[in-house]
Amino acid sequence: MHPAFSVIFLTTLIGVGQGLFLALYTGQLYSVIKVLPVQDSPGFYGYGSLLALVFLVGGLFSSFFHLGRPERAWRSAAKWKTSWLSREVIVLPAFMGTTFIYSMIHISGWNPVLFSLSDALVVDLSLFVGGINMVLAFALFICTAMIYACVKFLQEWATPLTVVNYVLLGMASGFALSTAFASYVESDLIHFYGGWAIVLTVAAFITRSASLIRNNNIKYKSNLSSAIGIRHTSIKQKAQGSMGGSFNTREYFHGAKPSLFKSIKWIFLVLAFVVPVALLTSALATDMFILFLLAFIVQYIGLMAERWFFFAQANHPQNLYYQSL
Amino acid sequence: MTQLALVIDLNVCVGCHACVTSCKEWNTSGTAGYMSDYNPYDKDPTGTFFNRVQTFEVGEFPNTQTVHFPKSCLHCEEPPCVPVCPTGASYKRELDGIVLVDYDKCIGCKYCSWACPYGAREIDENQKVMKKCTLCVDRIYDETLPESERKPACVLACPTSARLFGDVNDPDSNVSEQIRDNGGYQLMPEWGTKPANHYLPRRKTNITIHRDELTRVDNPLNKERQLPMPDDDDQTLDDIMSW
Numbered sequence: 208m209h210p211a212f213s214v215i216f217l218t219t220l221i222g223v224g225q226g227l228f229l230a231l232y233t234g235q236l237y238s239v240i241k242v243l244p245v246q247d248s249p250g251f252y253g254y255g256s257l258l259a260l261v262f263l264v265g266g267l268f269s270s271f272f273h274l275g276r277p278e279r280a281w282r283s284a285a286k287w288k289t290s291w292l293s294r295e296v297i298v299l300p301a302f303m304g305t306t307f308i309y310s311m312i313h314i315s316g317w318n319p320v321l322f323s324l325s326d327a328l329v330v331d332l333s334l335f336v337g338g339i340n341m342v343l344a345f346a347l348f349i350c351t352a353m354i355y356a357c358v359k360f361l362q363e364w365a366t367p368l369t370v371v372n373y374v375l376l377g378m379a380s381g382f383a384l385s386t387a388f389a390s391y392v393e394s395d396l397i398h399f400y401g402g403w404a405i406v407l408t409v410a411a412f413i414t415r416s417a418s419l420i421r422n423n424n425i426k427y428k429s430n431l432s433s434a435i436g437i438r439h440t441s442i443k444q445k446a447q448g449s450m451g452g453s454f455n456t457r458e459y460f461h462g463a464k465p466s467l468f469k470s471i472k473w474i475f476l477v478l479a480f481v482v483p484v485a486l487l488t489s490a491l492a493t494d495m496f497i498l499f500l501l502a503f504i505v506q507y508i509g510l511m512a513e514r515w516f517f518f519a520q521a522n523h524p525q526n527l528y529y530q531s532l
Numbered sequence: 533m534t535q536l537a538l539v540i541d542l543n544v545c546v547g548c549h550a551c552v553t554s555c556k557e558w559n560t561s562g563t564a565g566y567m568s569d570y571n572p573y574d575k576d577p578t579g580t581f582f583n584r585v586q587t588f589e590v591g592e593f594p595n596t597q598t599v600h601f602p603k604s605c606l607h608c609e610e611p612p613c614v615p616v617c618p619t620g621a622s623y624k625r626e627l628d629g630i631v632l633v634d635y636d637k638c639i640g641c642k643y644c645s646w647a648c649p650y651g652a653r654e655i656d657e658n659q660k661v662m663k664k665c666t667l668c669v670d671r672i673y674d675e676t677l678p679e680s681e682r683k684p685a686c687v688l689a690c691p692t693s694a695r696l697f698g699d700v701n702d703p704d705s706n707v708s709e710q711i712r713d714n715g716g717y718q719l720m721p722e723w724g725t726k727p728a729n730h731y732l733p734r735r736k737t738n739i740t741i742h743r744d745e746l747t748r749v750d751n752p753l754n755k756e757r758q759l760p761m762p763d764d765d766d767q768t769l770d771d772i773m774s775w
């Protein structure tokens with residue numbers, strides 16, 4: 208498939224936003240059960256989730272560039288019963304709205320206690336809203352990934368690994384950003400977040416590599432014989448039905464040289480996984496904010512390359528009708 | 533339930549592209565609005581088409597066959613392009629099984645084109661909405677046209693009658709008969725899309741002649757019995773023999 212930059216930005220940016228929110232909320236949840244120290248409510252959870260919102264808005268903004276008719280985008284909420292894209296269109300704004308509310312509860316300080324499960328476990332409004340938002344964050348990961356995983360003849364995508372990768376890659380980048388954020392506000396959660404960022408990055412490396420290995424050994428169900436219904440071992444295409452190309456030759460081929468295509472794979476493996484882990488490790492040893500920030504930025508660039516490769520690698524069966532490309 | 537469809541006979545298609553041009557002509561001036569072109573008279577012309585004809589060479593020289601392969605939306609009975617559409621712009625009509633796009637609802641997200649394994653959908657780069665074959669829905673029901681012309685433009689244009697149009701769910705229709713008798717098949721059956729359009733394969737053209745057809749029963753010379761009946765294995769000429 209031809210990778211569209213609007214979709215690359217959309218999926219990577221909202222992944223960071225979701226991951227960052229999940230990191231912050233994990234921090235709050237752990238502080239309630241007294242595993243972690245409580246953070247400054249407005250300064251940490253409040254502004255942190257606003258930062259997550261910035262990434263989500265950026266993603267939403269870039270998604271409009273993918274639409275031919277962005278002014279009709281509201282119509283896309285109609286078919287949520289059948290379409291994962293429609294579901295994403297509903298869940299993304301819901302997640303954004305709840306993130307905003309969560310952030311406002313912390314910043315305004317209006318955080319009444321709703322109920323308490325025991326003496327130690329007091330559920331206040333922010334914890335409750337954050338819980339709902341956590342569910343929305345995971346729902347959004349699933350919607351985004353299922354848009355690709357549900358197209359069964361795009362065999363590189365049609366695997367549960369696609370969903371696992373979207374979740375883990377988004378969380379890894381979000382936790383990396385939360386580490387940088389914790390370092391910036393000089394919170395004592397730097398090591399908690401840094402540790403998890405490394406664990407998630409390693410986990411994502413394992414599952415992404417698994418999908419790369421799987422995709423290397425894919426047996427395609429369709430071939431030229433089944434595409435045109437002629438059983439013969441030697442079929443050559445003589446004409447593609449157009450002179451200057453068509454939508455079919457533009458949309459379904461990545462158009463990059465094989466050498467570039469291959470090198471992007473290694474580039475993303477190094478930038479999204481190897482370098483960030485190295486940077487995070489050294490940053491945790493030195494506690495330098497700039498190293499944490501660099502780890503996040505490098506990983507984000509790596510994830511853009513990863514997403515480019517994700518799209519480019521998918522081999523659409525319609526390409527069988529365009530043999531000479 | 534009716535399922536209108538095309539049956540395309542690869543045995544007689546000569547690859548003349550008459551269906552391509554008549555499709556474009558009808559649909560670009562039809563109710564669906566124009567179908568944009570870029571550089572139409574220049575280098576690398578490109579544009580939106582509902583139907584394209586490709587050519588394949590099967591076999592190694594000298595044992596080759598040139599197969600011309602017209603390709604358009606197959607109006608699948610289980611169209612994977614429909615459920616993925618977030619707006620409901622893509623839909624399949626209950627009435628006749630035609631798969632259509634509502635150009636007023638489409639947001640141009642291209643998701644349906646990813647979900648069609650055949651690459652039958654094309655975005656109109658100018659109107660920014662998804663387009664595809666409509667089976668000429670705006671002419672097959674048009675009662676101002678004579679009955680014989682209420683067919684898709686490509687079917688009417690084909691000089692070799694390689695394109696047949698009808699209800700593939702009606703066992704007595706011409707198209708069903710052709711599919712049955714001539715080995716009609718579907719493209720990429722492995723994906724369970726159940727394309728309504730069928731293709732008829734290349735085949736040897738045989739005619740069966742019965743013995744009695746070899747004798748001319750209405751030969752006028754026969755009446756007069758002017759000439760003797762030739763032996764069975766003799767050569768015969770209509771004009772000079774009685775049988």
Ligand code: SF4
Binds near residue numbers: 606607612650652
């Ligand atoms: S051929 Fe493609 S566009 Fe047409 S109905 Fe089937 S899946 Fe949809």
Ligand code: SF4
Binds near residue numbers: 616617619637661
């Ligand atoms: S491009 Fe249009 S018809 Fe296709 S899925 Fe998007 S909204 Fe539906």
